[in-house]
Amino acid sequence: MFSIEHEFDSTVVTVIDEGNAPLREDIVVNSFEDCITLEQFDPIENRVHKITFSISQMQDLAAAIELPEGLYQRGEDGS
DSSP states (O other): OOOEEOOOSOOOEEEESSSSSSSSOOEEEEEEEEEEEEEEEETTTTTTEEEEEEHHHHHHHHHHHHSSSSOOOTTOOOO
């Protein structure tokens, strides 16, 4: 399950874990003009972990999900 909210300077997607226990904490994705952040609360450390991706890194990650093992470089047109 997920939700999408449009804020002033970003789009926020919250991904909620469903299914059998143990469930993981929600993942919050903030998409800004120049970067994308992923945040997830860590109940063991009692803090939020945050990772920041450039737009290019996120495009590479999205492309990599569907590809077999190997080394790749996207072309100038994004493919």
